Amino acid sequence: MILYINNITLQGLFLVLIFFVGLALLCLLFIFIDAYRKKKNKREEVEVKNDYQALLIEYIYEGGGNSLVKIVDAIEQADRSRKKYVRTNFLKEILLLHANIIGEEADRLQGLYLSLNFKDESLKKMKSSNPQQIIQGIAELRQMEVINAYPQITSFLTHTDISIRTEAMLARIQLGKEPFGFLDQLETPLTDWQQMRLHHALQRFHRSQIPDFSQWLTNANETVVVFAIKMINEYDQLIKDQDAVIEKQLIAYLEHPNMELKKAAINTLAKWPSEELAAIFYEQYQHARQKEHQLALLSALQDLASEAYLQRFETTLITNKDIDFDTQLAIAKVIANINGIGKKRLKAIGENRGGHIQSIIQHVLDNRI
Numbered sequence: 250m251i252l253y254i255n256n257i258t259l260q261g262l263f264l265v266l267i268f269f270v271g272l273a274l275l276c277l278l279f280i281f282i283d284a285y286r287k288k289k290n291k292r293e294e295v296e297v298k299n300d301y302q303a304l305l306i307e308y309i310y311e312g313g314g315n316s317l318v319k320i321v322d323a324i325e326q327a328d329r330s331r332k333k334y335v336r337t338n339f340l341k342e343i344l345l346l347h348a349n350i351i352g353e354e355a356d357r358l359q360g361l362y363l364s365l366n367f368k369d370e371s372l373k374k375m376k377s378s379n380p381q382q383i384i385q386g387i388a389e390l391r392q393m394e395v396i397n398a399y400p401q402i403t404s405f406l407t408h409t410d411i412s413i414r415t416e417a418m419l420a421r422i423q424l425g426k427e428p429f430g431f432l433d434q435l436e437t438p439l440t441d442w443q444q445m446r447l448h449h450a451l452q453r454f455h456r457s458q459i460p461d462f463s464q465w466l467t468n469a470n471e472t473v474v475v476f477a478i479k480m481i482n483e484y485d486q487l488i489k490d491q492d493a494v495i496e497k498q499l500i501a502y503l504e505h506p507n508m509e510l511k512k513a514a515i516n517t518l519a520k521w522p523s524e525e526l527a528a529i530f531y532e533q534y535q536h537a538r539q540k541e542h543q544l545a546l547l548s549a550l551q552d553l554a555s556e557a558y559l560q561r562f563e564t565t566l567i568t569n570k571d572i573d574f575d576t577q578l579a580i581a582k583v584i585a586n587i588n589g590i591g592k593k594r595l596k597a598i599g600e601n602r603g604g605h606i607q608s609i610i611q612h613v614l615d616n617r618i
Contacts, residue, residue: 301342308361309346309354317364324365340367344392362393375401383408384416391420399424406431415443422450429460432473439472447476448483459484463495475513478502482517496521503533512545519549527553531561540576547579551586559587559594566606567598574605581613 304323308316320339327335340362347358362368367389374386387405390398402424405417414437422428429447432439439447451459463486465477481487481495490496502514518526530553534546554562565572566580584595592614599610 301339305342305346309357344389347392359393368395372398380410380413383413387416387420391423394424396424415446419446419450432465435470435473439476444476462486466498471507471510475509478513478517482520487521500529508541511542515545515549519552522553527555531558543576544579547583550583554583554587556587556590559584563594578609581609585613
């Protein structure tokens with residue numbers, strides 16, 4: 250009986266072993282087939298891509314005619330199951346080429362985009378429930394400068410998805426008559442990433458087309474105000490401030506509780522040094538309680554402070570035991586930047602002082618840094 254049971258157990262184990270070995274071999278077979286299929290598809294994709302690029306380059310230089318017929322034929326003659334794939338790849342190549350050329354050639358690709366009805370496909374993407382599809386659709390219409398798609402695009406300026414809103418903003422800048430008009434109605438925060446993208450979009454503009462950003466200095470959205478101040482700084486719009494209206498507004502913002510707004514005002518004002526401004530910044534520094542605020546003011550005072558402030562900062566550096574390393578370093582830099590005498594005085598302090606004060610001064614005076 251025991252022998253019989255053992256035989257049954259061995260047979261069972263043998264069957265289980267065969268099952269798992271077979272399963273492993275089947276998995277290996279599927280992996281091999283999948284790898285082969287992917288490799289084949291990749292090879293075909295490269296071949297097809299090369300064919301598309303050749304047709305598009307021919308179209309760019311011929312300007313239509315027979316080359317347009319060839320492109321239409323390549324799409325129409327594709328198998329029904331592959332037609333969408335072919336159109337998708339043609340569009341991808343058109344967008345890629347268009348992003349890297351300018352002038353008449355770019356205009357021809359734009360005309361091809363419209364001739365092949367890709368505009369309708371881009372508009373259809375904007376109706377998708379997939380955020381990435383919406384973004385792609387807006388980006389395509391923006392790149393191809395489809396002006397009559399502007400009304401549909403602007404509806405996404407208040408979308409809950411930040412990436413969709415950003416793409417809509419960029420499209421508004423490129424396609425709208427008042428590119429930055431959306432800032433007037435913007436209720437959501439303008440993030441650092443969005444500000445960077447908008448600034449990048451501005452670089453396409455001629456200097457004469459840059460809007461007067463002072464119009465947004467009193468905007469209810471504080472992030473819009475921060476962006477406006479940064480752009481006033483970037484495009485030197487304080488030069489045109491004949492009545493000092495912008496300057497007065499920026500000086501008022503030095504008292505604002507929003508730190509980013511305050512720092513933007515400090516950085517912009519510091520670009521136009523004056524004794525009056527140095528006095529304001531020094532007064533602000535004396536009453537500043539937040540380290541970030543203090544360091545921003547000290548950084549600005551490096552370009553503003555005159556010999557009149559030398560003794561004050563020297564005394565603070567030597568006698569104030571409550572300030573931390575970063576603040577001491579910033580003060581030492583202010584002293585070093587006071588024309589004519591600053592570095593000599595700093596060197597003298599270093600020779601008479603030991604410890605970390607001497608280390609800070611050596612660091613500031615090291616020309617290699």
